[in-house]
Amino acid sequence: MKYILAIDQGTTSTRAILFDDKMQALGTAQQEFAQHFPQAGWVEHDPEDIWQSVVATCRQVIAEQGIAASEIAGIGITNQRETTVVWDRATGKALHNAIVWQDRRTAEFCEQLRAGGHEPQISHKTGLLLDPYFSGTKAAWILDQVPGARARATAGELLFGTIDSFLIWRLTGGASHVSDATNASRTMLYDIRAGEWSAEICALLDVPMAMLPEVRDCAAEFGVTDPDILGAALPILGVAGDQQAATIGQACFAPGMMKSTYGTGCFALLNTGAVPVTSQNRMLTTVAYQLNGQATYALEGSIFIAGAAVQWLRDGLGIIEKASQSGELAVKSDPGQDVLLVPAFTGLGAPYWQPECRGAVFGLTRNSGPAEFARAALQSVAYQTRDLWEAMRADWQAAGQGDAQAVTLRVDGGMSASDWTMQSLSDLLGAAVDRPKMQETTALGAAWLAGMQAGIYPDQADFAKTWALDRQFTPDLDPVLRDEAYSRWQRAVQAVIGV
Numbered sequence: 001m002k003y004i005l006a007i008d009q010g011t012t013s014t015r016a017i018l019f020d021d022k023m024q025a026l027g028t029a030q031q032e033f034a035q036h037f038p039q040a041g042w043v044e045h046d047p048e049d050i051w052q053s054v055v056a057t058c059r060q061v062i063a064e065q066g067i068a069a070s071e072i073a074g075i076g077i078t079n080q081r082e083t084t085v086v087w088d089r090a091t092g093k094a095l096h097n098a099i100v101w102q103d104r105r106t107a108e109f110c111e112q113l114r115a116g117g118h119e120p121q122i123s124h125k126t127g128l129l130l131d132p133y134f135s136g137t138k139a140a141w142i143l144d145q146v147p148g149a150r151a152r153a154t155a156g157e158l159l160f161g162t163i164d165s166f167l168i169w170r171l172t173g174g175a176s177h178v179s180d181a182t183n184a185s186r187t188m189l190y191d192i193r194a195g196e197w198s199a200e201i202c203a204l205l206d207v208p209m210a211m212l213p214e215v216r217d218c219a220a221e222f223g224v225t226d227p228d229i230l231g232a233a234l235p236i237l238g239v240a241g242d243q244q245a246a247t248i249g250q251a252c253f254a255p256g257m258m259k260s261t262y263g264t265g266c267f268a269l270l271n272t273g274a275v276p277v278t279s280q281n282r283m284l285t286t287v288a289y290q291l292n293g294q295a296t297y298a299l300e301g302s303i304f305i306a307g308a309a310v311q312w313l314r315d316g317l318g319i320i321e322k323a324s325q326s327g328e329l330a331v332k333s334d335p336g337q338d339v340l341l342v343p344a345f346t347g348l349g350a351p352y353w354q355p356e357c358r359g360a361v362f363g364l365t366r367n368s369g370p371a372e373f374a375r376a377a378l379q380s381v382a383y384q385t386r387d388l389w390e391a392m393r394a395d396w397q398a399a400g401q402g403d404a405q406a407v408t409l410r411v412d413g414g415m416s417a418s419d420w421t422m423q424s425l426s427d428l429l430g431a432a433v434d435r436p437k438m439q440e441t442t443a444l445g446a447a448w449l450a451g452m453q454a455g456i457y458p459d460q461a462d463f464a465k466t467w468a469l470d471r472q473f474t475p476d477l478d479p480v481l482r483d484e485a486y487s488r489w490q491r492a493v494q495a496v497i498g499v
Contacts, residue, residue, distance in 0.1 A: 002456065003072045005062070005234070006447040007054055009079040009163050010242065011100065011264070014050065016057035017443045018065050018072075021456050023466065025440055029060035036097060041104040044097035047085050050163065051170055058230055069231035075171075076238035076450030077222075078245035078442050079163040081186045084138035086149070086211070087166065089159050092174055095146045098163070099138040102346070104355060106137035113137075118204060125191045125198050127276060127285030129353060133302075135162060136188035140205045153208040160211040162187065164239050168222055171236065176223030179213040181290035182244040190215070192276055192287055195295060217290045218248070219453040238449025240289060242442050243267040247288055247298065248449065249441030250410045251464040257408045258392065260385060261442070262415035264311075265349070266303035268385065270392045270407065271296065277399040281391035282351045291460070299395055301350035301388030305343040305359075307415050309377040312345070319370035327420035329374035339363045340383075340489060341376035342496045351391045354497050362492045381415065382425040383489040389429055410434045412441040419471075427477035428486065437468040 002021040008014070013032040017025050033049040062069055082101035087094045099105070110130045113119065119130045128134055139160050143150040152158045159169065165179045184190040184197075189207060191198040195215075202209050216222065222236040240248060243261060247269045250259040255273035260266060269288060276285050276297040288298035310323045320326055340362040342348075347355035361376065393407055409431060415421055416435050426433040438444060451457030458466070475482070 003067060004074055004076060004447045004451045004454070004456070005058060005072050006076045006078070006443040006450070007058065007167070008242070008443045008446065009050060009054060009077070009167065011080045011083075011102070014053035014057050015443065016054070016061045017440065017447070018061045018067075019444075019447045019451070023444065023447065023451065023457060025443070027061050027065045029057040029064065031057050039105075043100040043102045045083065045100055047087070047094040047098050047166060050098065051167070054167055055229060062230065069234065072232070072234050073456050074235050074237035074450040074454040075225070076446030076448075077164050077167060077236065078240055078242050078446035079167070079183070081162065081183060081241040081243065082133060082135050083163050084135045084142070084160070085163065085166040086139060086142045086153075086158055086160050087169070089157055089174075092170060095149060095158065096142045099141065101133060103138065104132045106132040106141050107355065109137050109140070113204070122188060122201060124278075125193070125201060126188050127185065127192050128188050129282065129284065131353065134186060134188035136201070136205050136207060139207050143207065150206065150208065153211045156210045158211050159213070160207065161213050164241075165213045168236055168239070171225045171229060172223035173226035176236075177213045178222050179215055180218045180220070180239040181215055181287045181295060182218060182241040183239070184215045185287040186241060192285065192295070192297070217293065218244075219291055219449045235454070236450075237453035238446050238451075240445060240449060243269060243300070244287070244289055245445035246412055246442040247271070247445070249438070249443070249445030250412060250436065251467040252410060253460055253464055256396070257410070259410045259412065259441075260388075262306050262381065262411065262413035264306065264308045266306035266381060266385060266413075268301045268388045268392070269298040270396060271298050272396065272399070273297065275399070277395055279391070279395045280398060281395055282353055283388075283391050283395055284350070299392045301392060303381070303384045303388065304346050304349045306381045306384070307413070308345065309341065309343045309380055310415070312343070313374060313377055317373065319373060323414070324418075326374045326378055327418040329371050330378050330420055333371035333375040334367060337363065337365060337368060337372050338488065339368055339372040339376040340492045341373070341380045342492050343377070343380050344496055348493070348497070351387055352493065352497065357496050360492070360496050362495070378418070378421045379424055379428070381421065382428040383486065385425060386428050386486060389431075407431075408434070410436060412436065412439055422473045423476070426473040426475045428482060430475050430479060430482055432475075433473040435470045435473070437470040
């Protein structure tokens with residue numbers, strides 16, 4: 001057995017990637033699935049769509065590579081985090097559509113909890129802020145809305161899980177109700193310091209503990225698949241939420257290493273080692289990964305709009321036909337103009353956490369055109385990353401954990417392929433930005449966890465040595481101009497928040 005199957009279950013599509021025993025990706029199958037928007041601010045997925053996409057892509061990549069399923073040594077799973085499913089223990093059927101991480105329907109409940117003075121307790125135990133983003137209030141909403149659900153959950157008839165748990169349950173034919181520490185740490189129900197579900201917070205949110213999965217390391221025995229599903233009984237050996245899997249795939253194993261993933265949004269994690277650093281700047285404290293029973297923690301910052309700003313240029317404004325044209329257009333922009341886009345299309349994420357504010361464009365002149373809009377959209381990602389960069393490094397240094405100037409930044413995701421964008425990022429941070437040769441960092445992280453557990457991939461130290469640099473971007477902007485530009489950005493953000 002010399003192959004590893006990685007399942008990358010994302011927000012808009014599912015991918016299955018087959019890796020060989022040298023950690024090289026051999027083939028990929030991908031399938032999109034429907035997004036449901038029942039009301040403004042509500043986002044749902046049909047769990048059956050997700051399940052069918054997982055089975056279809058796994059079967060497809062195995063068939064296309066011409067291997068027998070029995071040659072697969074293990075499965076690694078990485079998934080969209082916080083998305084919440086409640087299902088029937090007996091039938092495996094979901095009681096309600098999955099409520100997606102982007103969903104805002106529990107904002108009022110979160111506000112009630114905040115008004116009740118509960119945020120300090122929740123933040124201390126979970127490392128999270130009181131926000132509809134996380135799973136706990138979503139689960140409570142389902143139990144409130146489906147008649148009789150809470151009583152059934154208390155009786156052990158219903159199960160709660162994030163997407164990893166739901167998939168493992170289905171893949172194992174209902175034999176395993178488990179999760180890993182990274183996904184558990186995003187539910188707002190898990191005490192990240194104690195390494196267990198918090199009875200106090202579960203009681204506060206009225207989520208019965210009988211429905212919660214068992215939490216394991218990221219590399220562990222999660223169960224064995226029903227042979228009828230993929231053609232063999234395959235062990236599930238690695239699980240991590242998508243952003244943590246990318247952190248692992250980037251080999252950010254040393255405290256002070258930071259990865260930033262640029263997809264629809266941007267998610268940055270700074271490894272803080274064995275110490276859960278409490279943020280003074282509204283960052284999140286989370287589990288980066290857990291191996292051999294030892295949790296490694298991270299500070300995390302979330303940007304809601306990154307690649308989505310480029311999609312807006314394409315779909316909203318129609319000034320480009322494909323995303324890759326944005327960098328080419330930005331190069332042609334007038335350097336004498338200073339057009340700023342604050343892309344608060346769905347509010348602002350960290351460190352502002354302003355879900356109700358909306359986007360704006362500043363600095364328009366009669367000569368402002370497509371090129372200036374393209375530059376503003378790409379630079380908005382760099383400015384937002386600097387917001388996270390400044391907040392995380394301040395928290396890191398305040399906690400006495402290390403020199404903020406020594407933080408190493410590694411990037412991945414679709415936007416990292418744009419040289420113009422990465423150079424702009426380096427210029428505005430005043431720091432080096434490292435882009436790896438291997439761009440499939442999320443899938444690689446899940447694959448390495450499973451392959452290491454299966455004994456066919458190297459240990460943590462040797463895996464880190466396989467990380468290879470594609471290009472390092474270094475700052476080429478006068479520090480005075482850099483700080484002036486960032487000050488203009490900060491004023492623009494405050495203007496948007498103040499509207």
